[in-house]
Amino acid sequence: MIMLENIHFTYEGIYTALRGVSLQIDSSELVAIMGSNGAGKTTLIKHINGLLRPQKGRVFLDDRNTSHMSVAEIAREVGLVFQNPDHQLFLDTVEKEVLFGLKKLGFSEDEANEKAQATLEKLGIIDLVERSPFSLSGGERKRVALASVLASQPRILALDEPTIGQDALQKRYLAELLMEMNSEGKTVIVVTHDIEFVIEHFPRTIAMADGRIIADGPTGSVLSNQEVLNICSLTSPQMTQAAQALGKLYSDISPRLTQLDELEYAIMQILGSGIQ
């Protein structure tokens, strides 16, 4: 369990990024954090792995106050993938990059190889092991950065914009991998602007603006709340846009629909032919 209690953080005494954030995330939850640029999303997840320490407030991992833990200790439990893979990648082959963290965490050569192999395969970059990360495309580099953190299977995963540069298939593979890790009991937290990705895969959404949490609840209700969307610089999912437009004509279509299947079903009803 992760618990944040009234966290405040100001960069160099000038820019206030967090203004009293409290939240609790239970083990094995899948949570998306969304919201405007500069809302404090990245600052928030950096508090979870101890890269930033609260200037006011407390962060707990289970019942341990992280102010008494070193970043190295926290890193065994919380894996963080940065927004820009170039901030994270520094070795000359993909393989070394993925093995680096595993070795640092004390896995044996064999174990490390096995874990690296499995993760690279799942992320579709096994053929790139000998390549230099810097010769890869942006989307591929992002997956190398993801692999280097996912491989060690930390108990808690915090991913900053994991879908940038990923095509639809890669997004699906990534989602499958995250779901699988989640079903094994791992906590998965993503910061993302990708509304459709969130709608499809994340049961809980936290929406932020201006250093505060504006809404926290089931994804469907957070992302169909127009007021929340306005405050947090979010837009409606495409299916909700369609449902809202149709809802004006057909009272039995809920303007809060978010999923493709739901809307497809509703349209089939309107057009009067049952599902074949």
Place this chain on the structure above:
Amino acid sequence: MALISFDNFSFKYIGADSLALRKINISIDEGEYVVITGPSGCGKTTLCRAINGLVPQFHRGYIAGHVYVDSMDTRENEVATLSTIAGMVFQQPENQLVTLNVEKEIAFGPENLGVPPEEIRIRVEELIDLFDLTHLRDKHPHEMSGGEQQRVAMASTLAMKPRILVADEPTSNLDPKSAESILKILSSLNKQGMTIVLVEHRLDLVAQDASRIILMNQGSIVADGTPKEVLIMGLCDEIGVGVPKATQIYKRLHLHGIDLLDVPLSGEELAQMVKEVSRR
């Protein structure tokens, strides 16, 4: 001659074991809005770099064929010359920001092109206004968020008044509302005559603005047409193109024997088309 023309162009980066681009033949006319999409690693970024000459002038490698921009062969003309015609916004905006604050950053391009200072001042103010950067005016680009950097990079490129804007996933770090507003700006620049070449995976954001989608896979062009033509192709699902959900619904309804009158690209278009069919 077309504004941008690829003539049997192939390219392989030094040290790579396969071609990044394979025999590309396309021509793009002035005023088009072209979206380039396709699986990660398929050559989209390389194609962009070939338009402003970074490939082959900066990124060296093995070349065959030619690329012409405004009739200039990119092999024979410097990036500096080409950049006045084709401005490029990179995938990682951080990699193109070079100065100490936003004003200087926007002024940097036109200064280097020898634009008179009064004119530069006007452009800087216009762009700060257009991209909502007033509060960032004196900020160091490397102290800004990814989304802020993207807006600054876009403004800096447009400050050179290029005829072609090449942008590689320019909204990837932006929140949905800011992405929408940047895309509105691009669409209005396009309506004023600017040619836009945009790399994007999230087609639900851009399909309505684009006049054309070029689909790439493994270094080749595998489809090229209007958004409505390309997005209903079965190929899109096979290679992982992010087909807008409204368009996916169109395909599903078709399988159920229901045909909408046209291919919807947005939720609102879909709603409109369902209304039309239900009234018949």
